[in-house]
Amino acid sequence: xxxxxxxxxxxxxxxxxxxxxxxxxxxxxxxxxxxxxxxxPYRNPEELAYGRSGEPALPLxxxxxxxxxxxxxxxxxxxxxxxxxVYENWLERA
Amino acid sequence: xxxxxxxxxxxxxxGDHHHGxxxxxxxxxxxxxxxxxxxxQVMTEAVADLLIEKGIITADELxxxxxxxxxxSPAAGARMVARAWADASFKARMLExxxxxxxxxxxxxxxxxxxxVENTDRVHNVxxxxxxxxxxxxxxxLPPDWYKSRAYRSRTVREPRAVLAEFGTTxxxxxxxxxxxxxxxxxxxxxxxxxxGTDGWDEERLAGLVTRDCMIGVTLPKPAG
Numbered sequence: 001x002x003x004x005x006x007x008x009x010x011x012x013x014x015x016x017x018x019x020x021x022x023x024x025x026x027x028x029x030x031x032x033x034x035x036x037x038x039x040x041p042y043r044n045p046e047e048l049a050y051g052r053s054g055e056p057a058l059p060l061x062x063x064x065x066x067x068x069x070x071x072x073x074x075x076x077x078x079x080x081x082x083x084x085x086v087y088e089n090w091l092e093r094a
Numbered sequence: 095x096x097x098x099x100x101x102x103x104x105x106x107x108x109g110d111h112h113h114g115x116x117x118x119x120x121x122x123x124x125x126x127x128x129x130x131x132x133x134x135q136v137m138t139e140a141v142a143d144l145l146i147e148k149g150i151i152t153a154d155e156l157x158x159x160x161x162x163x164x165x166x167s168p169a170a171g172a173r174m175v176a177r178a179w180a181d182a183s184f185k186a187r188m189l190e191x192x193x194x195x196x197x198x199x200x201x202x203x204x205x206x207x208x209x210x211v212e213n214t215d216r217v218h219n220v221x222x223x224x225x226x227x228x229x230x231x232x233x234x235x236l237p238p239d240w241y242k243s244r245a246y247r248s249r250t251v252r253e254p255r256a257v258l259a260e261f262g263t264t265x266x267x268x269x270x271x272x273x274x275x276x277x278x279x280x281x282x283x284x285x286x287x288x289x290x291g292t293d294g295w296d297e298e299r300l301a302g303l304v305t306r307d308c309m310i311g312v313t314l315p316k317p318a319g
Contacts, residue, residue, distance in 0.1 A: 025224050060278055074252075079270040084275045085280060
């Protein structure tokens, strides 16, 4: 398994809404962020949840978003950020 | 943050106390068993019974495991933070790999990878799990009820400064408030900044400043007045 994205790269979270067990929160779907770490391969939780092997493992990334871009009515500071761990099957090149 | 302790259920309604009918008018706290067991509770009990019946584990081993889990406290995490404050090279190793750094202090942080995120004068970190209640239990104990509440999980990503204000914590406008949503395979803890006025303190005294809430990021360590 080699990671498709590198630290510093801009990525977009797929705006997908499939059924089932998912670890990608709704509030980042369709949003653009920046990879801050490549955490390594982890078995796919969307498969593990149903008693399957979760193989092949997926690269897992830390992705940092500007919080103001996640919410229409965000009232924090402009530099506030949100970091979410996202599996590679949810990421596209931005 | 709503602290939902249901105090009303414990209240004694003295204004409406009818002697001889106290059992009717006296509110009581429901027993744990009052609600029907859920599907997963039944399954859990069944699996535990089977494991014991088949001799794979004993009832005492199961009990001891539950006791060990419940006995975890924030003390281990606090010791690590204090060591990191006292020893810059330990801090670097802790930021690299919390689980491995923990072994230097004889602490077992378990097999789930834990990362520490460091507060600085430019960034303040706070941890949430919006999907459930993921939490580095082996280092900071069982999560508080509010950490698992829908209010904390949904609001911390949407209005983190308002949530922190309800904990009595104000982050200056110029500081980046960084929220970490631990939705996957890693767990996160905050490495708070060492408070001013603690020069010369030994690690034990420093560890006394590091509370559970400091390591979740909803408050800051405060030097004893």
